[in-house]
Amino acid sequence: MISDAVVELSRWQFAVTSLYHFLFVPLTIGLSVLLAIMESTYVLTGREIYKDMTLFWGKLFGINFALGVTTGLTMEFQFGMNWSYFSHYVGDVFGAPLAIEGLMAFFMESTFVGLFFFGWDKLTKGQHLTITWLVALGSNLSALWILVANGWMQNPVGAEFNYETMRMEVTSFAALIFNPAAQVKFVHTVAAGYTTASAFVLGISAYYMLKGRDAAFSQRSYTIAAGFGLASVLAVIVLGDESGYTDGEVQKAKLAAIEAEWHTEEAPAAFTVIGLPDQEAMKTHYAVKIPWVLGLIGTRSIDTPVIGLTEILANNRVHIHNGIKAYGLLQQLREGNREETVITEFESLKKDLGYGLLLKRYTENVVDATDEQIELAIKNSIPQVAPLFWTFRVMVVSGFIMLIVFVIAVVASSIRKSRNDWILKLSLYTMPLPWIACETGWFVAEFGRQPWSIAEVLPTFLSASSLSEWDIILSLSGYVFFYTIFLVIEMFLMLKYIKLGPSSLHRRRYHFEMDQRG
C-alpha cells in the first residue's frame, strides 16, 4: 500500500516544479502578445523604433522562453513518472487536451519562434509580423488546452467510469471543451499573463526613464505597457474565475474555504475581509465582514446562498456511504460477477465511487471501514481553510494594487510632461506583484481542490506512482538543484540585458553606444 510520505513528497515535487514553471509561462503568454502589438505598430507606421522595441523585448522574451520550455518538459513527463495511477485512471480524458495542445499550439509556437528570432532578413515585413502573431497565438492556444485539462480536474464533466477498464472514459468531448470551469480559467489565466508582461515592460521602462536613458524608446514601451496592462488587469479582476466556483461540489468547497464560510449564511452572504480561520472549531476568529459582497461575487445574485463547509461535509457523509457501496459492487464486478442487479446498482451509485476511494487512505479494504475511518475520511474531504484563505487574499490584494498602478501609469503616460519620479518608482517596485498573484492563484486553484486530484473522482492520495520515498527524495533534490542553478543563470542574464537596454541591439543609436557613434 502506498505511504503518506510518498504521496506528500510527490505532491511537493509537483508543486515545486509547476510553481517554478509558472514563473515563466505567464510572461511568455503576455510578452508574445505585446511583441506582436509592437511589431504591428512598426509595420503600420514604418518607424524603426518599434522594430527596436520588438527586438529588445524579444531578447528578454527569449531568455524567459528558454526556461519555460525547459521546465515545461518536466510537466509532461511528470504525470507518467510520478502520477502513474492518475495517468492510467484518467488518461482517456485528460490526455486528449494535452495531445491537442501539442498538435494545435506547441508545434506552432516552437516552429515559428525560430523564425521570430532569426527570420528578420529572410522574410518580408508582413510575413514576419504574421509569424510573431502566430507565436502569440500558439502560446495562448497552448494555455487554452492546458486549462481545458486542468478545468476538467476541477469539474470533471463529460466522462464516466468504466468498470471493465477500471478508469474514466470520455462521454462527451463537447462537454470537456466547453466546461465552464475551463473557460473562465482560460480567460483568467491569459489575462493574468498579459498583466504580468505589462508589469514587466512597465517596470523596466520606468527604470530607464528614472536613469534618464533612451527616452523615446522607454516612453513608448511604457505607454503601450500601461494601456495593455490596465485592460488586462481589469479583465483579470472582472472576469476573475470566481464564476467558475458554482459548478460541482469541490469548486463549492473551494469557494467556501477561500471565504472561510463555515456555515451557509442567508443570501446574500457577507464577505470575510480578514480574520483567523480555525478549522477545528469551524469558525473564524476576529472576522471583519462586509455584508452582501460574497453572495454577489460567488453567485452573481442576491438570493442564491453560498453553501458553507458544514453543509458540504454533511453532503460528503452521504457521498462517502454511497461510495463504500459502489466500491463493494465494483469489487464484485472486477471479480467477474456480471449479474444484472449488480451492474444496475453499480451504475446508479458509481458517481460516488470516488468518495469510496477516499477511504483507501485509511484502509485497504474499503467495504469494512470502521466508523472512525469513515469520520476521518469525512473530516478530510474538504481542503484546509487557512492556507487558502490567506493566499487568496494575497492574490486579490496584489491584483488591486496592480490596478491602481496601471491606472496611475495610464494617466501619467497620457499627460506626457508629468515624468514623475514617484510614479516611475512605483511602476518599478511593484513589478514582482503579478508573479506573486500568479503563484498564489495557482495555489488557490490546486490546493483548494484537495483531497482530490480529479474532483469527486480520484483522490490525490491514490494518484501517485508506487515509488519509494528515496526515489522521490532523489528526483526532487535533482529538480531543486538544477532549477536553482538555472534561476541564478537566468536572472543574471536577464539583469545584464535589462541594464544594457536597447543598446544590446547594437543599432548604434542607444545610450551606451553614443560615445562610439563618432
Next chain:
Amino acid sequence: MIFDYETLRIIWWAFLGVLIIGFAILGGYDLGVGVLLPFLGKNDEERRVIINSIGSTWEGNQVWFVMAGGALFAAWPTVYAVSFSSFYFALLLALFAMFLRPLGFDYRSKLAVPAWRENWDRALFVGAFVPALVLGIAFGNLLKGIPFHFEDNMRIVYFGSFMGLLNPFALLAGLISLSMFIMHGAVYLQIKTIGNINERAKKCVIIFTIATLVLFGLAGVWIITLDGYHISSEIFPNAASNPIAKFVKREPGLWLDNYGHLPGLWAVPASAFIGGGLTLLLSRFDKPGSAFIFSCITIASIILTAACSMFPFLIPSSISFNSSLTVWDSSSSIKTLNVMFWVTVIFLPLIMIYTSWVFRVFRGKVTVEHIRKNNHTLY
C-alpha cells in the same frame, strides 16, 4: 464513426510510430549535431556555425518528442503510465540532460566570455549525448520486457531497478540509437556547412554509418536467441482495454514470429542496410542532400524493424507475462481514439506543411562569414 475499434487501434499504433520516427529523424539530427559539436568545431566560430546550423529549427523538431509523449498519454494511457513510471531514473537522467538544450542554445552566445561559452558547449554535448543513448536503452528494455505488474484496481508496481535497465542488450540498443543519430547529424552538417567542418562531418558519416549497421546487424543476430513474447490465448481486438485478461508466453526467438508469418517484412531490416549503404556512398560523392534522405530511411527502418518484431506488444512484462500491454488491450476508449484521429488527421499535415516552409526559409549553408556578419543576433 467510420472505423471500428480494431482499426483505430492499429491506426494509433501507426501514429505513434510516425511520431517516434518523426522525432528520430528531425530531433535525431539535432541530437547528432549536439554530440558532434565539441569534436567538429575546433574554435568558437566553428562551433557557432554548428550550433546555428540547427539553432533556428531545433525547437520545433523537439516538439515531435513531446508530441510522442502526448500521443502516448492520450491514445495509450496505460502504456504511458507504465513506461514513464518504470523508467523513472532513466527518464529523469534524459530529462535533466535535455534541460540543458534550450538554455545552451539561447544563453551560450549572449555573453562573449570564453569560459561561459565553453561550459555551454559542454552542456549542449551532454544534452544531446545522454538522451540519444538513454532513449535507445529504454527501447532495448521494451524488447526485453520490463518487470512490472498490476495490483488490484490496476495499480502499477515496478520491481526493477535503474541498474537493471543497463543490461547488455539494452546497452546495445542504446549504442545503436546513439550512432544512428550521430550518422544522421553528420550527414546534416555535411549539407549545411562548407570547408573544414564539412570535411570532418564527411569522415564521421563513414564511421557512424558503418557502426550503426554493424550494431544493428549484431542486434538482429541476438534477437534470434532473445526471449520474445506471444499472446497464446484468443485475441479480442474490439474488446474494452483490459490488459490482464489474456495469456502470454515467453520463449527465445518469438520476436521473429511476425517475420515468419509475413516474410515480406524482411524488406524492413533490409532497407535499413540498403539505406545505410546508400547514405555512405552518396555522402562519399558529396551528395549530402540525397544521402540525408537515405539516412532518414535507415533510421525509420531500424525503428520499424523493432516495431514489427514486437507487434502487437507495446510493453511486455517480464515478471507477469499476462500483464503485458498490447495494441489490443491498452488503448484509450474508441471515442477518444476516434476524436484524436480526426484532430491528428487535420493538424499533422498542417504541421508538416509549415515545418517544411520554415526549413525552406532557412535553407542554405551556414558559414563563418555569416556568423561574423550577424554576431549579435545569432546563437
